[in-house]
Amino acid sequence: MAPKPKDAELQREVDKAVGVLRAGGIILYPTDTVWGLGCDATDADAVAKIYALKRSENKKSMLVLCGTADMVVRYVDKAPAIAFEVMELATTPLTAILPGAARVAENLVPEEGTLGVRIPDHEFCRRMLRAFGRPVVSTSANVSGEATPAGLQEVAREIIDGVDFVVDPRFEGKPTRKASSIIAFGEGGEVKIIRE
Numbered sequence: 001m002a003p004k005p006k007d008a009e010l011q012r013e014v015d016k017a018v019g020v021l022r023a024g025g026i027i028l029y030p031t032d033t034v035w036g037l038g039c040d041a042t043d044a045d046a047v048a049k050i051y052a053l054k055r056s057e058n059k060k061s062m063l064v065l066c067g068t069a070d071m072v073v074r075y076v077d078k079a080p081a082i083a084f085e086v087m088e089l090a091t092t093p094l095t096a097i098l099p100g101a102a103r104v105a106e107n108l109v110p111e112e113g114t115l116g117v118r119i120p121d122h123e124f125c126r127r128m129l130r131a132f133g134r135p136v137v138s139t140s141a142n143v144s145g146e147a148t149p150a151g152l153q154e155v156a157r158e159i160i161d162g163v164d165f166v167v168d169p170r171f172e173g174k175p176t177r178k179a180s181s182i183i184a185f186g187e188g189g190e191v192k193i194i195r196e
Contacts, residue, residue: 014127025164030172032122041135044105053162056144063116067129083185093180124171150177
């Protein structure tokens with residue numbers, strides 16, 4: 001087993017990723033589920049680069065990672081209280097589809113005005129989100145229509161070559177290697193399970 005990376009090394013990697021995000025670049029990074037493509041969720045040009053790389057304009061395939069519930073509230077205006085309770089109680093990775101997307105890139109928001117949000121239980125992601133201070137796009141690291149890669153070794157060369165920064169796999173942690181559950185919440189607290 002590889003030795004655990006030191007805290008200072010982790011912080012350096014986080015700083016590099018945040019620098020790329022601030023410059024409008026795309027990163028390939030580990031999460032608590034699978035490796036994802038990410039960019040500044042408030043930067044429409046950066047979001048457009050991810051669509052181009054994935055060869056897809058599917059707004060429903062793009063969610064954002066937020067570091068805390070407080071960050072979620074800044075970018076979603078109509079989330080019901082139940083959504084936060086469910087997110088807090090979830091024991092496995094959960095993406096919440098919330099109504100009232102706000103202050104994120106317009107090309108990230110589907111017609112119904114929702115935003116898919118996940119608060120990752122992942123050291124690298126948590127630190128990156130804290131340092132960056134804004135939500136980061138998270139979408140599977142594949143060309144649209146192709147299989148979702150679970151680990152970095154399964155990511156296609158075309159995707160790796162198309163990003164500005166690949167996070168060192170030493171910071172992968174212990175991902176589930178499968179996509180998160182998805183629950184959609186209505187403004188009135190309605191709950192609909194999209195993917196278990």
